[in-house]
Amino acid sequence: MGSGKSGKKQAGAAVVDTGAVDTVSAGWEYAPAPESRDIVTIAPEYGLFINGEFRPPAAGGTFATINPATGESLATVAEAGPADVAAAVSAARAAYENVWGPMPGSERAKYLYRIARVLQERSREFAVLESLDNGKPIRESRDVDIPLAAAHFFYYAGWADKLDHAGFGPAPRPLGVAAQVIPWNFPLLMAAWKLAPALAAGNTCVLKPAETTPLTALLLADVCQQVGLPPGVVSVLTGAGDTGAALVTHPDVDKIAFTGSTEVGKQIAASAAGTPKKLTLELGGKAANIVFDDAPVEQAIEGIVNGIFFNQGHVCCAGSRLLVQESVADAVVDRLKRRLATLRLGDPLDKNTDVGAINSRQQLDKITELTAAGEAEGAERWSPPCRLPEAGFWFPPTVFTGVSQSHRIAREEIFGPVLSVLTFRTPDEAVAKANNTPYGLSAGIWTDKGSRILWMAQRMRAGVVWANTYNRFDPASPFGGYKESGYGREGGRHGLAAYLDV
Ligand code: NDP
Numbered sequence: 001m002g003s004g005k006s007g008k009k010q011a012g013a014a015v016v017d018t019g020a021v022d023t024v025s026a027g028w029e030y031a032p033a034p035e036s037r038d039i040v041t042i043a044p045e046y047g048l049f050i051n052g053e054f055r056p057p058a059a060g061g062t063f064a065t066i067n068p069a070t071g072e073s074l075a076t077v078a079e080a081g082p083a084d085v086a087a088a089v090s091a092a093r094a095a096y097e098n099v100w101g102p103m104p105g106s107e108r109a110k111y112l113y114r115i116a117r118v119l120q121e122r123s124r125e126f127a128v129l130e131s132l133d134n135g136k137p138i139r140e141s142r143d144v145d146i147p148l149a150a151a152h153f154f155y156y157a158g159w160a161d162k163l164d165h166a167g168f169g170p171a172p173r174p175l176g177v178a179a180q181v182i183p184w185n186f187p188l189l190m191a192a193w194k195l196a197p198a199l200a201a202g203n204t205c206v207l208k209p210a211e212t213t214p215l216t217a218l219l220l221a222d223v224c225q226q227v228g229l230p231p232g233v234v235s236v237l238t239g240a241g242d243t244g245a246a247l248v249t250h251p252d253v254d255k256i257a258f259t260g261s262t263e264v265g266k267q268i269a270a271s272a273a274g275t276p277k278k279l280t281l282e283l284g285g286k287a288a289n290i291v292f293d294d295a296p297v298e299q300a301i302e303g304i305v306n307g308i309f310f311n312q313g314h315v316c317c318a319g320s321r322l323l324v325q326e327s328v329a330d331a332v333v334d335r336l337k338r339r340l341a342t343l344r345l346g347d348p349l350d351k352n353t354d355v356g357a358i359n360s361r362q363q364l365d366k367i368t369e370l371t372a373a374g375e376a377e378g379a380e381r382w383s384p385p386c387r388l389p390e391a392g393f394w395f396p397p398t399v400f401t402g403v404s405q406s407h408r409i410a411r412e413e414i415f416g417p418v419l420s421v422l423t424f425r426t427p428d429e430a431v432a433k434a435n436n437t438p439y440g441l442s443a444g445i446w447t448d449k450g451s452r453i454l455w456m457a458q459r460m461r462a463g464v465v466w467a468n469t470y471n472r473f474d475p476a477s478p479f480g481g482y483k484e485s486g487y488g489r490e491g492g493r494h495g496l497a498a499y500l501d502v
Contacts, residue, residue, distance in 0.1 A: 030344065033351040035138045040125045041277050042132075045076045048238060049221035051091035052231025058083035063240070065214055067391045068135035069357040071346050075216050085206075085246045088235035090162035091353035092177040092204040093252055095232030100204050103175060105161035112157035114227035119192075120149040122223070125218055130188055131348040132216040135357030135393070136311050138349050148473055150190035152491075156200035159496055163201065166493055167412035172500040174202035175278055176254030181268075182217075183211035183246045183260045184359050184417075185314040191217050191488050195234060196475075201499035203255065208247050210260075212360045216240040236298050245271075253277060253464065255499065259316070262413075262439075262484045280488025280498045282480060286414040287440030287462065288434035289319030289470060290424075293328045295446035299468060300332070301339050304419070305442060307470040309343065309397050312356055312362070313417040316485075317442035319470055321410060323430055326423040333401060333421060340397050341384040357392040357419060367395050367416035374400050379420070405436055413439070427452065431459045434457045440482030444470045460479060463489070464484065 024343035025119035043236040045062070061079035066072060080088075103268040119126065127142040136145070147406065163172055178198045191207055193435075198205050209217035221236045237243055248256045249271050258268050259282040272279045289307045291300050307319025316501040324332050329334070358364040375381050388394040395416055403410050410420050424430040435442055443462040445453050457465040461483045466472060473479070478494035480486065488498050 002018060004302065009078065030327040030352045032347070034347060035128055035142075035351060035386040037128050037132065040132075041212045042075050042129070042170075043206065043353055043374060044219050046078060046214070047285040048078045048080050048087045048088070049218065049224075049234075049236040050084065052225065052229070054221070057081060058087070063211065065133060065212065065484055067132050067392070068212070068359050069389070071391045074132060077218075077238045080208075080239040080243045080246075081100050082246045084237060085243065085250055088206045088237055088253050089179075089247075089250050091178060091235060094207050095176075095230055096176055099102040099230045100199075100233050101202055103202075104202075105163055105202070105259075108199060108202065109157045109160035110229055111229055112153050112160060112196060115154035115229075116150045116157060117152065117470065118223045118226055118363045119146065122246045123147070123150070126188060126219060128349065129219055130216050131356070134187060135359050136350050137353040137356045138351055139353065140311060141277060141440035141445075142322030147190045148475070149188045152189075152196040152475045155389045156196035156496075159197075159493075162495070163500070165299075166496055168497065168500055170502040172201075172502050175499055177252060178203045178205045178255040178256045178257060178499065179208070179247045179250065179253040179344070180205055180258065181208045181248060182210060184213040185212040185311060185316070188216040188220065190259055191220055191489065193495075194259075195488070197495040198255075198257070199233065201496055203499050204233050206237060206247060206253075208237050208239065208244045211238075211240040232435045243460070248272070251275075256280075257488075257498065258282070259473070261375055262486075265486055278488070278498075280480075282488070282490060283486040284415075285316045285318065285442075286321060286411065286413055286437045287317055287319050287442040287444065288321045288323045288437075289444035290323040290430050290434060290446065290456070291325065291332060291425075292445075292447040292452065293325040294431075294448040296468070297328075297335065298331065300446040301335050303444060303446060303470040304336055304393050305339055305343070305470070307419050309340075309355055310471050312395070314359060314415055315471065316481075317464060317471065318415075319435075319444050320414060320418070320420060320443075322421045323421055323424050323433055324421060325430075326425050329421070329423045333399070336399065337382065337384070340399070343384065343395070343397055344398065345386055346389060349411065355397060358395050361393055363415065364395060367418060370409060370412060370414045371398060373419055374403070374418075374420070375408045377409075379403045379407055379409060398437075405433060406467075409411075411437065421489055427456065430450045431456065435459075437482040441485035450494060451489055
């Protein structure tokens with residue numbers, strides 16, 4: 001049943017009507033439960049955070065950041081140019097040499113603990129701002145992004161005075177100035193993943209948030225001021241790809257940490273080749289979420305939903321390929337469709353919302369193009385009944401069945417709420433299909449047998465393998481990829497190694 005046959009998309013308020021049970025017309029309606037946005041004050045304009053203070057960009061460039069759920073402009077943000085990059089790197093170098101580098105780890109730890117505590121204290125403010133700027137449901141920003149960001153600062157604060165005992169030899173040295181470029185899917189969390197281990201290890205940082213989601217990074221800069229972090233230890237340069245490129249190619253940068261697309265990751269790797277800069281790359285993924293016939297079905301259904309519809313599928317480790325054992329495939333897909341019909345899509349600030357807005361027009365276009373290719377290549381498309389809001393960027397949860405390994409929707413990262421379903425008969429076939437991807441970031445295994453989990457996990461070319469769960473993150477657990485998913489690890493003791501001269 002493809003949308004070409006049974007679904008219809010209308011101009012304006014797109015309505016995808018697939019004939020499945022409509023929970024709204026069946027009498028199940030949730031009253032609106034919006035989180036108040038009054039908790040956060042958004043300034044009309046933001047400058048760059050350099051050397052401990054906000055200042056206008058040297059060349060005066062600005063751009064708007066919008067709420068993807070409505071299209072409204074939230075604020076005007078400064079665009080950092082080469083002169084601003086030079087000023088931030090120079091401030092970071094001075095802070096590294098004079099303050100942060102020589103500071104005992106036990107003192108650095110105090111700042112990290114303070115940042116963690118303030119993130120907790122101001123968590124509601126951060127959660128609302130993140131949902132406004134990114135489009136993700138408040139339930140996720142409130143319960144996942146912000147608590148995990150605080151947890152990363154707590155975790156690495158604990159390492160700051162124990163680096164001598166971390167297994168890297170006595171007195172491991174920091175690298176120096178770290179240039180950190182992050183994407184838009186988990187704006188604050190990615191900032192925490194980058195900043196916390198770098199600062200704990202004694203480096204200073206210049207952070208470049210994504211163009212479409214700069215606001216929580218700027219609020220984090222405000223937190224840096226609030227906790228009295230010495231000037232230059234963290235700078236935040238807002239801007240687009242050119243700002244990122246100017247930052248990572250600056251000659252006085254010692255370390256580059258990048259999360260984003262494989263394409264840009266390759267460009268950065270090429271630019272760093274032949275220089276002494278250390279580089280870690282966390283890039284795309286096309287993970288297999290593998291369901292065996294003995295899996296606990298209800299749990300697996302929740303894991304499949306969490307695997308691909310969490311954060312609208314804007315997740316590098318999303319379980320975007322469902323590999324389900326052939327004998328249970330029809331039953332699993334049927335149950336999955338029933339479950340998807342209960343997901344609520346809409347206002348990201350509503351506490352009942354499961355699926356929020358797509359982050360940008362550009363990303364919506366990419367998802368639309370790839371799903372059209374899925375249909376054109378012969379896969380069957382299905383979405384639950386789902387009324388998309390008029391304004392902003394939206395895409396309904398979508399499932400493709402009848403997918404073959406050569407289809408683009410089975411090979412390319414869609415980075416949206418789109419699941420491609422494939423089947424397998426034997427564990428060997430599951431392994432072969434799961435590993436048949438240029439990526440190698442994550443995988444999920446659903447089975448009742450512990451021995452099969454271990455057998456499968458040993459054979460997966462994936463940095464993270466979840467067993468009977470999916471998309472679980474912990475600061476103590478390393479995360480990173482193989483092949484075109486990049487190299488280096490973030491999180492845990494491994495995450496420290498990326499910022500030490502070891
Ligand atoms: P990008 O890789 O372009 O963006 C990631 C970050 O890099 C952003 O801060 C971006 O800035 C910056 N950047 C862009 N070009 C350069 C450059 N030449 N040098 C240095 N920094 C640069 O991802 P997109 O936002 O364009 O998303 C495109 C696709 O990438 C998505 O559809 C998805 O498939 C994948 N992606 C994967 C992510 C992951 O976590 N693995 C995260 C995000 C995207 P700016 O935003 O201002 O352009």
